[in-house]
Amino acid sequence: MRLVIQRVLESSVRVDGEVVGRSGRGFMILCGVEESDTLEDVRYCVEKTAGLRIFEDEAGKMNRSILDVGGDILAISQFTLLGDARHGRRPSFSAAARPDVAVPMYEAYCAGLREKGIRVETGIFQADMKVALINDGPVTLLLDSRRTF
Numbered sequence: 001m002r003l004v005i006q007r008v009l010e011s012s013v014r015v016d017g018e019v020v021g022r023s024g025r026g027f028m029i030l031c032g033v034e035e036s037d038t039l040e041d042v043r044y045c046v047e048k049t050a051g052l053r054i055f056e057d058e059a060g061k062m063n064r065s066i067l068d069v070g071g072d073i074l075a076i077s078q079f080t081l082l083g084d085a086r087h088g089r090r091p092s093f094s095a096a097a098r099p100d101v102a103v104p105m106y107e108a109y110c111a112g113l114r115e116k117g118i119r120v121e122t123g124i125f126q127a128d129m130k131v132a133l134i135n136d137g138p139v140t141l142l143l144d145s146r147r148t149f
Contacts, residue, residue, distance in 0.1 A: 001041045001105065002081045003143040004030040007054055011074045011133035013123040020129075021121035026071030028133045031109060032081030033102040034095050034146075041145035042105055046112035049073075054139050062139075066118060073113060076123045076131060077106050099126065 011028035013021045029049070034041075055064040055071070066073070079102065083091035097105065103125055110120045123129045142149055 001034060001037050001045045001109065001145040002032040003045060003049070004078075004081065005049065005052065005054075005141045005143060006133060007136045007139035008074075009134040009136045011131065013074060013076060014130040014132075015124050015127045021074050021076075021123055023072035023074040023119075023121060025069065025136070026066055026118075027073045028131070029073060029075045030078040030081060031075055031106055032078050033097040033105045034082055035097045035101060037097065037101070037105050037145065039105075039108060042108045042112060044145045045109055045143065046116070048143055049113060050116045050118065052141070054141065067116065071118070073118055073120045074122070074133075075106075075110050075113070075120055076129060077102065077125050 006028045008023065008028045009025055011023045012019050050067055051065050053065050054062045055069045057063040079093060079096040082096035083093050084095065085091040106125065110122060113120045
């Protein structure tokens with residue numbers, strides 16, 4: 001499972017001109033599921049996401065988690081995060097999970113965050129989504145359950 005986590009002041013996603021998900025202060029997360037991902041990958045990502053200390057404390061140091069600040073999450077499915085552009089000019093998406101695998105993993109990731117008490121909103125899987133955000137910092141992190149970076 002591969003994630004792009006952005007600390008935001010707010011974010012939203014529209015489908016056909018209608019807002020279908022939004023967050024206030026917290027994270028906007030792009031989530032890509034790999035064909036070989038398991039529930040262990042999901043658990044790792046849930047724990048890392050909830051525990052990331054990237055919000056500032058009173059001293060201005062990034063020392064607080066989303067749980068500490070009571071933040072929200074907007075999680076968007078994003079198969080292109082698994083794109084491999086190392087060869088040629090057209091990326092290969094062969095590592096990205098098919099919907100029958102990706103949907104349950106993505107939903108398990110969101111459910112795991114909700115179980116920790118975090119408000120999570122989502123986009124619509126496989127829809128043409130328009131995402132807007134105000135990046136705070138900016139702070140953007142890459143997370144991969146296989147720890148490839």
